[in-house]
Amino acid sequence: xxxxxxxxxxxxxxxxxxxxxxxxxxxxxxxxxxxxxxxxxxxxxxxxxxxxxxxxxxxxxxxxxxxxxxxxx
Amino acid sequence: xxxxxxxxxxxxxxxxxxxxxxxxxxxxxxxxxxxxxxxxxxxxxxxxxxxxxxxxxxxxxxxxxxxxxxxxxxxxxxxxxxxxxxxxxxxxxxxxxxxxxxxxxxxxxxxxxxxxxxxxxxxxxxxxxxxxxxxxxxxxxxxxxxxxxxxxxxxxxxx
Numbered sequence: 405x406x407x408x409x410x411x412x413x414x415x416x417x418x419x420x421x422x423x424x425x426x427x428x429x430x431x432x433x434x435x436x437x438x439x440x441x442x443x444x445x446x447x448x449x450x451x452x453x454x455x456x457x458x459x460x461x462x463x464x465x466x467x468x469x470x471x472x473x474x475x476x477x
Numbered sequence: 478x479x480x481x482x483x484x485x486x487x488x489x490x491x492x493x494x495x496x497x498x499x500x501x502x503x504x505x506x507x508x509x510x511x512x513x514x515x516x517x518x519x520x521x522x523x524x525x526x527x528x529x530x531x532x533x534x535x536x537x538x539x540x541x542x543x544x545x546x547x548x549x550x551x552x553x554x555x556x557x558x559x560x561x562x563x564x565x566x567x568x569x570x571x572x573x574x575x576x577x578x579x580x581x582x583x584x585x586x587x588x589x590x591x592x593x594x595x596x597x598x599x600x601x602x603x604x605x606x607x608x609x610x611x612x613x614x615x616x617x618x619x620x621x622x623x624x625x626x627x628x629x630x631x632x633x634x635x636x
Contacts, residue, residue, distance in 0.1 A: 413576050414576060414578075415575070415576055415577045415578070416501070416505065417501050417502075417504045417505030417508060417578070417583075417586075418504075418577075418578045418582070418586065420504075420505055420508035420509055421504050421505070421507075421508040421578075421586045421590065423508070424507070424508040424509075424590065425508075425586075425589055425590070448509070452508075452509040452510060455509070455510055456510045
């Protein structure tokens with residue numbers, strides 16, 4: 405079961421900060437389901453997660469938001 | 478994975494808005510996999526003093542007087558339209574209302590992200606501050622040559 409993190413009400417830079425800190429708390433192989441807005445968070449959260457070696461499993465839209473599912477490296 | 482990109486920020490200013498800018502860039506960079514160093518010097522030292530308000534920190538009479546007038550993180554002035562310290566409080570309220578991280582939240586995030594905090598030895602010497610006058614996260618007092626040496630492969634920003 406993936407842990408969830410809602411950053412739809414957060415602004416830069418806390419969007420990235422919260423994702424980074426949430427991933428740091430997970431064990432390798434665990435998943436994080438990030439709910440975020442389009443624009444800056446959607447453009448950059450998946451990209452920076454990949455850069456840090458994590459795996460972006462899926463990105464799906466739900467209403468006005470997007471779910472990004474990340475597996476920790 | 479390739480070596481981490483490095484970012485060093487010289488926090489020279491003790492202004493509220495500039496401190497917010499420095500910490501926003503620092504936390505954003507650390508959260509996106511960069512190795513970040515914050516080098517606090519001169520007015521910037523006010524941001525990392527242990528005692529956040531107008532307190533007689535320091536050793537000699539003049540230094541204590543200076544430190545009292547400057548204060549610390551709880552009373553950083555806005556660089557413009559400070560209105561005797563009212564504006565930073567109003568600004569913090571506006572930031573909260575808009576869900577933007579406040580200075581204190583950014584500061585806590587910086588600690589959690591493992592950003593490296595260092596202080597300028599020379600500025601501390603002038604203001605007669607000791608390491609114990611600064612928050613524990615400030616791990617070292619270093620000079621410009623150590624700072625430049627550590628920032629050899631880093632981008633340096635001066636705020």
